Amino acid sequence: MRVSTDKLYRICNKYQWFTSGSINQYDKLFERNKDGTSLQTLATIIWICFNGYSENEILQILKKECDLK
Numbered sequence: 001m002r003v004s005t006d007k008l009y010r011i012c013n014k015y016q017w018f019t020s021g022s023i024n025q026y027d028k029l030f031e032r033n034k035d036g037t038s039l040q041t042l043a044t045i046i047w048i049c050f051n052g053y054s055e056n057e058i059l060q061i062l063k064k065e066c067d068l069k
Helices: 005-014 023-034 039-048 055-065
Strands: none
Touching (some): 005 023, 005 055, 023 039, 039 055
């Protein structure tokens, strides 16, 4: 499942993800997204650069926000 860059940006803002990541890391997240990486990989990248949710919680939120079960 691909998620648009705009939607991923809105989700990150909504949940205040990437608060511990650098601009360079944030750019790499969106680069991976543009390459069509999986939601699991996006969740892992976000988890590495954010404190507050587990990797699985982030994945579940991404799936919910993208209307996946």
